[in-house]
Amino acid sequence: MAFEGLTERLQNAMKKLRGKGKISEADLRETMREIRLALLEADVNFTVVRNFVKTVQDRAKGADVLEGLNPSQQIIKIVDEELTKMMGEEAVPLNKAPKIPTIIMMSGLQGAGKTTTAGKLALKLKDEQNARPLLVADDVYRPAAIDQLQTVGEQIDVPVFQLGTDVDPVEIAKRGVAHAIENHNDYVIIDTAGRLQIDEALMGELKNIESEVKPNEILLVIDSMTGQNAVATAEGFNDALDITGVVLTKLDGDTRGGAALSIRAVTDRPIKFVGQGEKMTDLDVFYPDRMASRILGMGDMLSLIEKTQKDYDEKKAQELTEKIQENSFDFNDFLDQISQIQKMGPLEDIMKMIPGMANNPALQNVNMDPKDMEHIKAIVYSMTEQEREDPDVLNPSRRRRIAAGSGRPIQEVNRMIKQFNQMKKMMNQVSKGNMSGMENMMNA
């Protein structure tokens, strides 16, 4: 399968980070070195690799510690996102003409899969859009090419327009489009000639067809098995023609995958489809994000990472709610909340995540100064574990000790403890009220 080697190497590179609570610069450098080698080995273009590695490295270094994700998960996420970006981020649909027919011109080297892809595309349009495509046989250099397209046309029940091998390809293209207009075909797919290598005569001919029929879409068909050559070919065609999309064929084969990863970055043209087999149905819309997960071979891990990120706040809020309902909210939870708040945003917003709190009038005046929070933290830090877990033991002598320890006036310590107790009581009442309210609703 395509990408096998790359997937394995990328996984190995990142496996070493697993289970590490913290990733050092040296760990990161080593991982990035392995990722770089893995990509180069998979025939990804050198410049593309260099830019990729730099971006991932910068992002990994600058990454904030995301709650709920361990460092290796964060790096996997960054690698996945950057791989996706490298391939174009979003699927790009076929261009469509404002009025029918939409003219699609296939281009590419001989053997890349133009004729096959022309047929696959016609079938796709027919099946998915109920379209009435017309195939145009415009490769006059190989008589077998016309036969091949006709065979394909019969197979998928799509008409093929042809004028044999003695007519100029520009003329055939023009008359093919005229034929489509007469017959109300909504798509014209022109199968042009290829050569074994890019040559001027071929490019000249393709350019002439382009300027004569003005295709809405010029698809460049690239054989993904051809490694670095795929990129050079794409550049050559892209220089000569106004390529609007790329089709990568033979991704079902044993390709190392470099073409898929480099073409977008090098040509700035979107990959629109991938061919993944010889059957007429083996053509798929190209989704960069899905391809990235496939390359990383970490589909499950990635969805887990997404979920962890999404659910984190909710989960914490849920735990907090339970504590409040059990009236076991203590100074450790309080401290935890303050740290969270400082990371996540205003206290008011956090409180609103607690069920039943959002519309509570008692919350209207909650307003906390960041400096106050630091003072509160200092006070809690000066408590013993027992005092934090059981605030009821906080007698005057303990409070004096805490004041001295935290460097805050005793009045402030007293006020803070009082506020804590009020808050705890209030939260408990609200949560209970909320619960019975919910029950009423359920029983109604």
Ligand code: GDP
């Ligand atoms: P053309 O010269 O560019 O028109 O290329 P063809 O359409 O004749 O394809 C060349 C060969 O590649 C044929 O044997 C096709 O069956 C094969 N081919 C094309 N696309 C794919 C693909 O996505 N997967 C596989 N496995 N083979 C393909």
